[in-house]
Amino acid sequence: MGKYILGIETSCDETAAAVVENGRILHANVIRSSAAIHEKYGGVVPEIASREHVNAIIPVIEEALYQAKLSFSDLTALAVCCGPGLLGSLIVGVSAAKALAAVSGKPLIPVHHLASHIAANYLAFEDLEPPFLALIVSGAHSHIVEVVSYTEYSLLARTRDDAPGEAYDKISREIGLAYPGGPKLDKLSYEGNPKTLDLPRSKFQDSLDFSFSGIKTATLNELNKAEQKAAKRLVMREEILSNADIAASFQEAVVDTLMSHLEAALEAHPQEKLVLAGGVSANSLLRKRCEELGRKRDIQIYMPPLALCTDNAAMTAAQGYYEYESGIRAESCLNASAMWELGAPFPATRKLSTEDVLTSCE
Ligand code: KG4
Ligand code: ZN
Numbered sequence: 001m002g003k004y005i006l007g008i009e010t011s012c013d014e015t016a017a018a019v020v021e022n023g024r025i026l027h028a029n030v031i032r033s034s035a036a037i038h039e040k041y042g043g044v045v046p047e048i049a050s051r052e053h054v055n056a057i058i059p060v061i062e063e064a065l066y067q068a069k070l071s072f073s074d075l076t077a078l079a080v081c082c083g084p085g086l087l088g089s090l091i092v093g094v095s096a097a098k099a100l101a102a103v104s105g106k107p108l109i110p111v112h113h114l115a116s117h118i119a120a121n122y123l124a125f126e127d128l129e130p131p132f133l134a135l136i137v138s139g140a141h142s143h144i145v146e147v148v149s150y151t152e153y154s155l156l157a158r159t160r161d162d163a164p165g166e167a168y169d170k171i172s173r174e175i176g177l178a179y180p181g182g183p184k185l186d187k188l189s190y191e192g193n194p195k196t197l198d199l200p201r202s203k204f205q206d207s208l209d210f211s212f213s214g215i216k217t218a219t220l221n222e223l224n225k226a227e228q229k230a231a232k233r234l235v236m237r238e239e240i241l242s243n244a245d246i247a248a249s250f251q252e253a254v255v256d257t258l259m260s261h262l263e264a265a266l267e268a269h270p271q272e273k274l275v276l277a278g279g280v281s282a283n284s285l286l287r288k289r290c291e292e293l294g295r296k297r298d299i300q301i302y303m304p305p306l307a308l309c310t311d312n313a314a315m316t317a318a319q320g321y322y323e324y325e326s327g328i329r330a331e332s333c334l335n336a337s338a339m340w341e342l343g344a345p346f347p348a349t350r351k352l353s354t355e356d357v358l359t360s361c362e
Helices: 033-037 046-068 087-104 115-124 164-174 182-191 213-233 243-268 284-297 316-324 354-359
Strands: 004-009 014-021 026-033 079-084 108-112 132-137 142-149 151-160 275-276 300-302 327-329 349-351
Touching: 004 046, 004 087, 004 115, 004 316, 014 046, 014 316, 026 046, 033 046, 033 327, 046 087, 079 087, 079 115, 079 284, 079 316, 087 108, 108 115, 115 132, 115 316, 132 243, 151 243, 164 182, 164 213, 164 243, 164 316, 182 243, 182 284, 213 243, 243 284, 275 284, 284 300, 316 349
Parallel strands: 004 079, 079 108, 132 275, 275 300
Antiparallel strands: 004 014, 014 026, 108 327, 132 142, 142 151, 327 349
């Protein structure tokens, strides 16, 4: 019989609930975003995001169960994103999940946000199994990890400053694109010349770690210089340096950096499968370059469909299934955490033995 997991995700500005069977089959995927409200502030306002989660969480969960044609009694367990993310936002999802698990008597499974981004791929590719190498690129993170098993990871690289999505959103805002700017800048880049700006591609001597603040600052400097020139000549800045050329140069520099680190990681830690995950994995140039890399190195590339790249709860439910099968269970005092290292144990969580998992009649 299928194991149905209800996933709940509220780590940023999306209130999401989904139902997934056996970690692979999607029955419902409901997302309500408050991005339109944040748009006028140029980025996510945490207090507003939390308030919107409070308003949306119960209707979104009800809608997911309705679409899946299931009731609480049909569920095997509830899985909730506990971090990393905005604390006030996470707390709303975790509190709702705790309350619903308590009243329904169902087990509750804590899920790491980045682990869930990886798991988005299990929904799209039924043959995909660990081990593989994963690039996780989002609004707050940039990691290269070896996914050893469904619940074990070895971190090979992380960003030492900005995340790529954060840099995309910052540059987008400066050139007048509304939040979230990543997809809009991606589109605009095709109208520009990527060679216009000579932007740095940072690399550390003996580490695979990323740094994106250099690219971001250099782009902002070029923008300022162009504005000063334009002011002197009494013309619009766009006549000196166009938004499309900025977008194309910036995108090229970010994707070059990601690709060179990926190649170095694959050299040092060869794998036959490469998985992309996180909001920035929707980026068209990154996807194209990864396909080329796959052909060049003769490895299989997995990229989530665009709808599963950015935050959703289908990925939470998919990862929740594998955590459930590995015996992970939350205690009733579970809480959210803004910081949580991928692969590290989470507070107020216990692990059942393999025997208990097999014999448990939850
Ligand atoms: O994973 P996600 O939904 O949220 C976090 O966990 O942070 O990622 C959101 C980020 C935003 O910064 C957004 O601008 C970026 O992903 N993004 C993109 C694209 N689509 C979304 N960045 C570049 N190109 C895209 N096509
Ligand atoms: Zn995310």
